[in-house]
Amino acid sequence: MLHETIEFKEWQSIFWKPKSYDNNQVCYSSIEPEDNKILLVNQGTLLVQISNQQGEKISTEILVKGDIINVEALLESPPTWEIPDFIQYQVTALGSVEVYEIEKEFLLSHLYVDPRKYHRLFEKIIVQLVNISFSNVISNKKSQTKIAWALYRIAVKVGQTNQKDTNLISLPRFVTQAFLSQISNTGKARTNEVIKEFYQIGIIVQRENKTIDSDKLIAYIKQDVLLDYSLDNLANK
Structure with a gap:
């Protein structure tokens, strides 16, 4: 996995850190994006939720270990692409959850140097997006x-x-x-x-x-x- 590489272990205390969440706690909201950080699930299960026409939160996707919560943050220029208001989402913990907060620039710099080391990350993202597309x-x-x-x-x-x-x-x-x-x-x-x-x-x-x-x-x-x-x-x- 991404966080199991030697490089990430060496720089853990500086560029990435674990963060814990309790059951039903909101781990991320696209309304208040963290464009400078990549959020990677290390442990537990999370639900991606959107609001329906009645304003109720409904679950649309499940995230588990190895999934990236805020995939859109990987874009180099987030301001040029914004999530429309009608598809804003939040990610909620289902039980105890641990998420790694990784500095975006640190992650991208390693991807640029040797992208082969992170092919499993790319595969995860591709499968995640394919599943969403197929569901549509x-x-x-x-x-x-x-x-x-x-x-x-x-x-x-x-x-x-x-x-x-x-x-x-x-x-x-x-x-x-x-x-x-x-x-x-x-x-x-x-x-x-x-x-x-x-x-x-x-x-x-x-x-x-x-x-x-x-x-x-x-x-x-x-x-x-x-x-x-x-x-x-x-x-x-």
Whole structure:
């Protein structure tokens, strides 16, 4: 990881430092950006939240160890690109969290000298942005598709694999029906209907313990989502 390199360990006390947050504490807000610092998750789980039309905070993304909280701060000239008011966001701790505050100029100087050392950082950022983009692509699709993709994202980020059957993944307690509704941008009533449907076809194995069958979930997503972007379908459009 980025903070495990020799260079970062040598300069820890000067250019970067750990900062702890408690449950439900706001770790970052785009309304008050820290353009001179890069915030990297070292431990714990965080939620990216935006305000809906009613002014309520809803969760739209999960961040875990290795994720950068304020990706936009990596831009060299932040003043030329501002986040519109309607997509301002905040990042909130879900339990105990530790975040590294890294001086931006220090980070960029190391990236310029030898970017190969930080390929894992780049991969993390790319995957993070691809997931967000793909979520936007399927945002107008049917509820089953959106919820299936949300379950997949949650499972990859914070799911716990069963030791006896690695195909089974348990989701943490905070993944409630309301949370899944927010992440998938689906109504609560409709989310409940889809959960029942997924239980009937075996994608959700245990509703109480929130256990899913990863193979069936991935197969469903491939069939229902990726089929739209196959070469044959694109050629016919």
